Amino acid sequence: MSFGRQFVALLAMSLSGFAQRIGSVLTIVIGVTCAVAVLVSMLSMGTGARREALGNARDDRVVFTSLGAQGIGSSIPRDEADTVLNLPGIKKGSDGKPLVVFTAVMLIEAHRRLTDRRVFFPLVGLTGAFTTEFDPKFHLTEGRMFHPGLFELIASNPCVRQYTGFELGARRSIHATDWTVVGYFGQGDTQQCVVVTDAETLMSTFGSNRYTRAAAMLQSLGDYDALRRALEANPTLHLEVRHERESIENDFKGLNALLDFAAYFVGSIMAIGATLGAVNSLYSIVDSRRREIATLRAIGFDSAAIVASILFESILLALPGALLGVLLAWALFHRMSVSPFGFSFRLDVSLTLAAVGIAWALAMGLIGGILPALRAARVPVTTALRAG
Amino acid sequence: MKFLPLIWSGIWRKPGRTILIFLQVSVAFALFGVLQGLKTGVEHAVAAARADLLLVHARQTFLFSPLPLGLLEEIRSVPGVKVAIPVELTGATYQKPTEGIGIVAVSPEDDWPSAFTYTIAPEYLAAFRKSRTAMLIRDTVTEKYGWKIGDHIPLIMTTTPLKNGSTNWAFDVVGTFTDSDVGVGRARFVLINFPYFDEARAAGKGTVNHFNVAVSDPKLAVTVSDAIDRRFANSSHETKTESLRELAQANVQRIGDFDFLLRAVVGAVLVALLFATTTMMIQSTRERTPELAVVKTLGFTDRAVFLLILAEALVIFLGGAALGLALATLTLPIAAKFVLGLSMPGVVVVIGLVSGMLIALVSAAVPAALAARLRVATALAGHGAA
Numbered sequence: 027m028s029f030g031r032q033f034v035a036l037l038a039m040s041l042s043g044f045a046q047r048i049g050s051v052l053t054i055v056i057g058v059t060c061a062v063a064v065l066v067s068m069l070s071m072g073t074g075a076r077r078e079a080l081g082n083a084r085d086d087r088v089v090f091t092s093l094g095a096q097g098i099g100s101s102i103p104r105d106e107a108d109t110v111l112n113l114p115g116i117k118k119g120s121d122g123k124p125l126v127v128f129t130a131v132m133l134i135e136a137h138r139r140l141t142d143r144r145v146f147f148p149l150v151g152l153t154g155a156f157t158t159e160f161d162p163k164f165h166l167t168e169g170r171m172f173h174p175g176l177f178e179l180i181a182s183n184p185c186v187r188q189y190t191g192f193e194l195g196a197r198r199s200i201h202a203t204d205w206t207v208v209g210y211f212g213q214g215d216t217q218q219c220v221v222v223t224d225a226e227t228l229m230s231t232f233g234s235n236r237y238t239r240a241a242a243m244l245q246s247l248g249d250y251d252a253l254r255r256a257l258e259a260n261p262t263l264h265l266e267v268r269h270e271r272e273s274i275e276n277d278f279k280g281l282n283a284l285l286d287f288a289a290y291f292v293g294s295i296m297a298i299g300a301t302l303g304a305v306n307s308l309y310s311i312v313d314s315r316r317r318e319i320a321t322l323r324a325i326g327f328d329s330a331a332i333v334a335s336i337l338f339e340s341i342l343l344a345l346p347g348a349l350l351g352v353l354l355a356w357a358l359f360h361r362m363s364v365s366p367f368g369f370s371f372r373l374d375v376s377l378t379l380a381a382v383g384i385a386w387a388l389a390m391g392l393i394g395g396i397l398p399a400l401r402a403a404r405v406p407v408t409t410a411l412r413a414g
Numbered sequence: 415m416k417f418l419p420l421i422w423s424g425i426w427r428k429p430g431r432t433i434l435i436f437l438q439v440s441v442a443f444a445l446f447g448v449l450q451g452l453k454t455g456v457e458h459a460v461a462a463a464r465a466d467l468l469l470v471h472a473r474q475t476f477l478f479s480p481l482p483l484g485l486l487e488e489i490r491s492v493p494g495v496k497v498a499i500p501v502e503l504t505g506a507t508y509q510k511p512t513e514g515i516g517i518v519a520v521s522p523e524d525d526w527p528s529a530f531t532y533t534i535a536p537e538y539l540a541a542f543r544k545s546r547t548a549m550l551i552r553d554t555v556t557e558k559y560g561w562k563i564g565d566h567i568p569l570i571m572t573t574t575p576l577k578n579g580s581t582n583w584a585f586d587v588v589g590t591f592t593d594s595d596v597g598v599g600r601a602r603f604v605l606i607n608f609p610y611f612d613e614a615r616a617a618g619k620g621t622v623n624h625f626n627v628a629v630s631d632p633k634l635a636v637t638v639s640d641a642i643d644r645r646f647a648n649s650s651h652e653t654k655t656e657s658l659r660e661l662a663q664a665n666v667q668r669i670g671d672f673d674f675l676l677r678a679v680v681g682a683v684l685v686a687l688l689f690a691t692t693t694m695m696i697q698s699t700r701e702r703t704p705e706l707a708v709v710k711t712l713g714f715t716d717r718a719v720f721l722l723i724l725a726e727a728l729v730i731f732l733g734g735a736a737l738g739l740a741l742a743t744l745t746l747p748i749a750a751k752f753v754l755g756l757s758m759p760g761v762v763v764v765i766g767l768v769s770g771m772l773i774a775l776v777s778a779a780v781p782a783a784l785a786a787r788l789r790v791a792t793a794l795a796g797h798g799a800a
Contacts, residue, residue, distance in 0.1 A: 049693035049696060050693060060683070064682050100573075202652065
């Protein structure tokens with residue numbers, strides 16, 4: 027009999043026995059389900075955070091920060107700002123001015139609607155060049171744009187949903203000055219509350235003479251190197267430039283490392299547990315079939331076919347666990363809003379994560395099946411047949 | 415006691431299976447220990463943070479927002495304030511742009527360390543006051559860069575240039591210190607003289623990031639905080655005064671959204687474990703039917719057989735849980751790199767062992783009952799329990 031036919035026959039025998047061994051079968055399925063559900067839901071934090079952070083990133087935008095600085099620790103003095111405008115490779119707008127936007131960022135306190143808990147949102151002051159030419163995804167959804175110099179704010183849509191005091195026309199006292207909310211804006215699919223005003227008003231309110239960072243549009247993707255070289259060649263500039271995507275990843279390095287570490291740490295431990303459970307269950311499944319297996323070996327079944335069929339059975343048992351686990355993670359956590367460390371995003375159980383979960387489960391099945399499969403192949407024919 | 419050998423031999427009847435269950439229990443409780451240790455450790459860290467040490471910073475804004483140095487006299491005049499010290503924060507890099515070091519500039523006035531969580535030897539304190547360019551380095555900095563007392567260290571501060579426009583500063587190491595505040599973790603930072611720093615920098619003169627305040631009586635902390643904030647209410651520099659403990663609490667609340675996820679994970683771990691061990695034990699009891707029947711024939715009561723099976727489960731689970739929790743205690747220092755203030759308080763170990771016992775009892779209950787109900791005649795005749 028060929029290997030293939032032996033394999034199919036063995037598998038059919040295994041499958042027909044599932045009903046009798048429902049306990050062992052369920053142990054494997056439930057163990058794998060829990061392990062995959064936990065891994066996938068924890069990974070969905072990282073995926074969600076990245077999606078939120080990188081959602082509006084563009085390949086043709088670059089970000090300038092002060093050397094070695096992360097996040098709002100960056101600081102660009104005005105005199106350096108003027109030099110940045112004249113760097114090569116930067117696209118000009120329809121009015122002929124370089125498309126460079128300087129931002130000043132202040133973290134300002136707000137209170138959550140439900141819990142009244144104190145949180146901080148970024149109040150971002152932008153220089154005049156900020157137009158739809160610069161960010162096509164930016165659009166007003168209600169109210170109007172702020173007028174520079176009048177202490178007016180526009181807030182991203184999540185603000186009013188999450189925090190108090192962001193109704194249209196609401197007045198907020200910031201640094202002993204009254205500011206008015208005059209509009210709402212949308213910017214892609216973002217969960218983050220961002221409030222925007224003009225840079226000059228914000229900086230003069232806080233008596234600051236420095237921007238936090240700058241962003242610029244490239245003429246073309248190829249101009250990045252020239253821009254970078256010009257920046258590095260200029261000794262008066264203490265700045266570094268990065269692609270927008272890279273700059274965001276740099277800011278989120280810490281959070282991402284934490285989330286990924288937590289997910290794979292917990293996920294691996296759960297997987298080890300589930301694999302141990304699978305080994306135990308498969309051992310008992312194999313043990314209960316000692317006589318059948320010995321009989322088959324006696325009539326000439328190949329050891330390799332026996333090993334292959336048990337490995338396959340193990341993987342077959344892990345698969346429903348994988349699907350259930352992904353489904354469970356999706357049902358419980360997909361699109362759930364969280365805001366750890368003051369950064370709001372939605373958990374995202376993506377197709378990639380489903381694939382990771384399934385691959386993880388297959389690995390558990392394969393590894394868990396090896397020892398029991400080898401044991402089955404080594405069943406001593408004579409003793410097994412004589413026993414029981 | 416005389417039953418111990420019997421329990422022991424029952425456990426090792428199938429060594430492979432027992433070891434696998436044992437490992438499974440260990441793994442589950444290692445995870446349980448780490449996750450609970452995370453939660454409880456953070457709570458302990460908050461409780462350990464000092465409630466009598468206050469930070470006066472600009473209201474409404476978070477970090478990097480300056481307060482005028484002039485507020486100092488007013489803060490000092492608030493009853494209950496023992497010491498108030500201006501603190502300016504900035505960042506520097508050493509040799510490479512990637513080697514960041516925090517700079518904390520303080521005024522070394524009389525008794526200034528009482529408003530901080532630092533431990534500094536008296537001779538280093540004296541040396542720090544004497545020289546304007548003196549620098550005290552935290553033990554974490556010593557470990558990383560190996561600077562020694564007497565070293566002249568160049569630091570680059572891109573965000574804080576000197577009056578001549580240069581960003582190249584230099585300080586002399588005069589001593590080391592340790593920081594007992596759990597909130598700062600392993601952060602690398604150094605202390606420098608604020609008066610010198612303020613005079614030498616090109617911009618931002620006369621402003622500070624916050625004031626550290628020590629109160630004369632810990633019980634007054636809340637009263638003093640309110641009194642300080644009232645003084646500056648409705649001015650152009652409103653303040654918010656918080657104790658180190660309140661700041662720690664706020665930090666913990668920011669990760670609070672993960673509580674639900676954490677509980678779901680712990681729940682999933684325990685459910686999977688419970689299910690796996692229950693089926694394994696039912697399986698094992700079924701295989702041992704003839705042996706149990708013999709034990710009963712020898713005069714063991716149903717109750718004794720029931721307890722025998724429970725005892726076996728308890729031994730495996732307690733051993734597994736203990737190993738798992740020990741592993742978790744060893745792992746926590748690694749995880750502490752990512753999450754500050756992790757520790758394994760005794761209470762987690764106790765909760766772990768108790769839940770281990772509970773799971774043992776629950777998962778062994780069914781097989782133990784099956785074993786107890788075994789009828790000797792039928793069992794010996796080769797008919798199983800179920």
